[in-house]
Amino acid sequence: MPPDATALLQAAGVDAGYGTMQVLWSVDLDVRAGETVLLLGANGAGKTTFLKSLVGLIETRHGSIQLGGDDITRMRSSDRMRRGMTYMSELAVFPDLSVEENIRIGAQALGHRDADVDDLYALFPVLRDKRKDPASSLSGGQRKMLGMAKALAADPKLLVLDEPSAGLSPLFVKEVIRILKGLQSRGIALLVAEQNIGFLEVATRVFVLEGGRIRFSGTVAEMTDNEALRRAYFGLK
Template sequence: MPPDTAPLLQATGIDAGYGTMQVLWGVDLDVRAGETVLLLGANGAGKTTFLKSLVGLIEARQGSIRLGGEDVTRLRSSDRMRRGMTYMSELAVFPDLSIEENIRIGAQALGHAHAGARADELYGLFPVLREKRKNPASSLSGGQRKMLGIAKALSAEPKLLVMDEPSAGLSPLFVKEVIRILADLRGRGLALLIAEQNIGFLEVATRVFVLEGGRIRFSGTVAEMSGNQALHRAYFGLK
């Protein structure tokens, strides 16, 4: 990605927290169109809080968030989604709804006809979901639920997909499958921001930000991180 490419997402100086507890201090992060950025950190580092501030589920106390050059810091979550940013939480799906209903909820901003066409396109990417589309999401295996979560997030046709711990609750085999799917999405030009503690996701990353104690401790390419011995010892032990 050329260094002079304008960021699709630019978060600058983000402070955030809950009540009297501050979780983030001055976090800076950017994602360019079509690239995959990994936000790496252990449990409790502040990854979920940061993602929630990006997508508008909690309010940033300080700092700014720009999407496609527009300041979206004070916009509602639904307005950020309409501008091209979609969020996939750890839970990812509505378990009591059918697979088809989950996907159509994700695509509700597209209009009925367009949503149907988008669902058909996603069933092509995830054929196991087509076979089970009338079944409740709760009937799926953990790996299949994660696929549905990705499909649900993609149904809105985002420019940027923000993902919180896509490896959560998965076996190593399904983690590899999720990584394969994300590598394919990257090839389709979608920008990805993935918060993880599983270093296997370095395989699909363009750049890495390391979050520790609510602060960014490192930002750079995967090669630069691998060459930093202190970071390598500290973070490559993450599971």
């Protein structure tokens, strides 16, 4: 994939894996400023491996990753984060710390002196009344909210989310989608790895990952017009 001057994030020809096991083969993906990209795939497709390679938690064996036009392929994870890319995984919070301590640490760890906690409580009102409670006391859905608030505390340009719907009730999934729509209005770029097609509601573009390879990239409309993908993801004949 040639460099795209309009891309905030661009991954080109990324290979990655664990030990002798290769998981990703020549993955190309880009995210433009302010847009929401959905990385769609079933369990085991390689979504988490790809996100970990983007944020520097595992090595990129081949290919390149650029953020804001700069090559970050061999950059330390902490330096990538300080350049404006934050990552929310399943293990997103410190359970023994309070809600507010988690949020403030999210800002400080990425080089910001403090977080605008009032603004984040406005975005995540469920956390306001629990701000002094330990994160361990939160429900699974509330922990997801705290993980997102913690990732947003450093005012990122790009928020990378790994399976934000995992383990959540349909009601909380709708709440996550509502929050993502709010982030879109703030101009934050989002890369969301999911298997839940409900997140197509917030997507600008879609990449389908299957067997460690990108099988489709395009708009939501183009995906729904693709007969094979309609069958695989929408259960349509």
